Amino acid sequence: MTATHQDPETAVVAKRADAGEADTEEIRDLAAAAGLTVVDEVTQTRKEDPALCLGEGKVEELARVVTRNGAGCVVFDNRLGPYQTYNLGNQLPEGVEVKDRFRLILDIFGQRAQTKKAQLQVELAELRYELPRVEAKVSLARRDERPGFMGLGEYDESREQDIKKRISRIRDELQRIEDDEEHRREQRRESGFDLVALAGYTNAGKSTLLRQLAADLDVDENEDLHPDLDTTAESRDKLFTTLGTTTRRADMDRRNVLVTDTVGFVSDLPHWLVESFKSTLDAVYRADLVLLVVDVSEPVEDIREKLVTSHDTLYERNEAPIVTVLNKVDKVPPEDVEEKKAALSALAPDPVAVSGKEGLDVDELKRRIDTDLPPYDRERLVLPMSDEAMSLVSWIHDHAHVRDVDYADEVVVDFEARPSIVERARARAADLPLPAES
Ligand SMILES: Nc1nc2c(ncn2[C@@H]2O[C@H](COP(=O)(O)OP(=O)(O)OP(=O)(O)O)[C@@H](O)[C@H]2O)c(=O)[nH]1
Ligand SMILES: [Mg+2]
Numbered sequence: 001m002t003a004t005h006q007d008p009e010t011a012v013v014a015k016r017a018d019a020g021e022a023d024t025e026e027i028r029d030l031a032a033a034a035g036l037t038v039v040d041e042v043t044q045t046r047k048e049d050p051a052l053c054l055g056e057g058k059v060e061e062l063a064r065v066v067t068r069n070g071a072g073c074v075v076f077d078n079r080l081g082p083y084q085t086y087n088l089g090n091q092l093p094e095g096v097e098v099k100d101r102f103r104l105i106l107d108i109f110g111q112r113a114q115t116k117k118a119q120l121q122v123e124l125a126e127l128r129y130e131l132p133r134v135e136a137k138v139s140l141a142r143r144d145e146r147p148g149f150m151g152l153g154e155y156d157e158s159r160e161q162d163i164k165k166r167i168s169r170i171r172d173e174l175q176r177i178e179d180d181e182e183h184r185r186e187q188r189r190e191s192g193f194d195l196v197a198l199a200g201y202t203n204a205g206k207s208t209l210l211r212q213l214a215a216d217l218d219v220d221e222n223e224d225l226h227p228d229l230d231t232t233a234e235s236r237d238k239l240f241t242t243l244g245t246t247t248r249r250a251d252m253d254r255r256n257v258l259v260t261d262t263v264g265f266v267s268d269l270p271h272w273l274v275e276s277f278k279s280t281l282d283a284v285y286r287a288d289l290v291l292l293v294v295d296v297s298e299p300v301e302d303i304r305e306k307l308v309t310s311h312d313t314l315y316e317r318n319e320a321p322i323v324t325v326l327n328k329v330d331k332v333p334p335e336d337v338e339e340k341k342a343a344l345s346a347l348a349p350d351p352v353a354v355s356g357k358e359g360l361d362v363d364e365l366k367r368r369i370d371t372d373l374p375p376y377d378r379e380r381l382v383l384p385m386s387d388e389a390m391s392l393v394s395w396i397h398d399h400a401h402v403r404d405v406d407y408a409d410e411v412v413v414d415f416e417a418r419p420s421i422v423e424r425a426r427a428r429a430a431d432l433p434l435p436a437e438s
Contacts, residue, residue: 006095008072011036012065015043015077016054026267027077027101034107039069052091053084059091066096073097075104082133102129102273105266117177117279124170125276127163134160178279185286192399192421193256194373197284199314200293201306202264205327207246208356209293210261213366215251245283252366254401254416255373260287265310274313285317289373291365292324296353297331300343307347321372324348325365330355376401376416381429383411388432396425 011031015022022043031038042062044054052059053076066074074092080100088098099107106126113119137156185195198206250257260283274281284290292310294303307324314322324347329337337353344351352368354361381396383389389411396402400417417425 006070006072006093007037008097009035009037010069010071011038011073011075012062012069012071013038013041013075013077014054014062015041016048017043017045018047019045021045022077024077027075027104030101030104030108030266031075034104034111036073036075038075039071040065048078051084051087053078053080053088059088063092067093071096073099076100082136105269105273117174120170120174120177121276121279124167124174125273127167127170128272128276131160131163131167134163174279178282181279181282182286188258189418189420191256192417193258194288194418195286196250196257196259196289196291196369196373197287198259198261198291198293199284200264200310200325201295202266204264204293204295205356206264206293207261209291209325209327209354209362209365210246210248210259212356212359212362213250213259214248245280247283250366250369252370255370255376256399256401257369257373259291260284265306265313267306267309281313284314287318287320289369290314290318290320290322291369292322292348293327294324295328296326296337296340297328300340303340304344304347307344311347321374323365323368323372324351326351326353327356329353329360330358374418377419377422378403378414378416379422379425380412380414381425383413383429383432384434385409385411386432392425392428392432395428400425 013024013027013031015024015027017023022045024041024043028038028041042054042058042065044058046055049055054062062074065071072095074088074096076099078100079102080088080098085098085100089096092098106122106129109118109122109125113122134156138160141156188195198210200206245260245262247258247260250259262283263277263280292307292314294306296303298306311322324344326337326341326348332340341348341351341353352361352365354365356362383392385407393405393411393413396413396415396417399421400415402413402415404412404414406412406414415425416422
């Protein structure tokens with residue numbers, strides 16, 4: 001068969017599994033999310049070959065498949081070491097790029113990063129990916145170097161130093177951004193808001209739920225643009241539609257709640273990659289309540305695995321209560337939802353089943369947000385009839401849920417709010433000047 005020209009947007013997927021069938025569904029979705037067209041796949045079940053990941057014969061087959069399709073790129077679902085990437089490149093037609101799963105995820109993040117913060121995080125992740133590869137080259141060059149001979153390692157050594165310096169500069173810059181955001185969260189709490197975060201795997205339906213819960217437009221001015229918030233846009237299953245964070249005010253009866261949507265998790269993310277996105281995940285780690293969203297139409301074993309990994313990621317840093325949200329109930333018969341609930345009861349003791357798309361049981365979810373957030377304190381203040389007291393009443397209206405105000409000789413205001421808000425209202429009431437004798 002004759003080779004067509006190589007198309008850089010065309011990919012062949014490769015995957016090695018230790019046992020069983022190699023499932024390529026997710027890596028195909030990831031490749032599509034990166035803008036690649038997957039034309040074919042080559043899989044193998046065997047133990048890892050240290051030089052090539054796949055067996056030698058399999059790699060020859062891979063080279064033939066790549067040539068036949070004119071593919072410009074091979075995407076491995078496996079993690080490839082620096083030498084494996086290099087060796088595979090030598091076995092494949094010239095010019096064909098070899099990417100592993102993590103390189104591909106970095107590509108997607110790079111394409112989606114729109115804010116300064118997201119771009120810094122992507123760059124940090126890329127440098128962290130590159131560093132061990134450069135270090136490996138440096139140590140090889142050192143080993144082979146003969147005394148008195150300025151060797152190959154020189155370039156790599158200075159590259160290694162550059163990467164380390166850049167990593168530390170980016171860390172400082174991200175730290176400043178994190179501090180600003182922490183400050184903003186504190187200000188929002190002081191204004192009487194409870195902070196709720198949506199977390200979960202990519203494609204679970206977090207952004208769709210945000211739309212259902214939201215009362216008005218974004219409250220963040222400088223966050224990522226959100227193509228997925230356009231309700232008129234045709235939605236189709238796509239991974240990592242959301243990379244930054246978006247915060248919106250929820251439409252609630254009693255509490256003032258801000259809901260933040262965040263980047264989705266993906267399976268098998270290495271620690272360094274998750275760490276690079278810590279600033280984005282801080283919105284989850286520092287929330288007052290986390291809504292952990294899963295797609296209930298997936299097989300129960302997949303859901304279980306995702307819940308376990310999500311809990312591991314969250315419990316490391318988060319003390320907030322978690323409400324598990326079983327989303328997409330419209331895709332599953334009710335009896336299956338019940339069966340899955342029962343099967344997952346140890347991990348998700350009291351989940352809420354909803355459909356973000358159809359708006360089913362969103363009110364029930366709001367009730368759960370209300371009850372599972374840290375409780376409000378209730379207070380009843382008796383204030384003198386004065387201008388200062390009126391301005392305190394209006395402050396209480398802004399920061400708390402007012403149950404009743406009674407204007408007679410005195411003002412009696414009955415309200416509930418975050419404990420810190422109640423405390424401040426009490427302090428302000430104690431400071432009110434006594435009304436002038438008349
Ligand atoms: N049938 C059905 N589809 C849904 C529901 N909720 C979301 N979807 C679809 O699932 C896909 C993913 O939804 P998103 O809200 O973008 O998911 P996400 O969790 O924000 O994904 P990332 O931003 O990639 O982390 C979209 O095609 C939605 O239309 C639901 O309740 N039922
Ligand atoms: Mg999203």
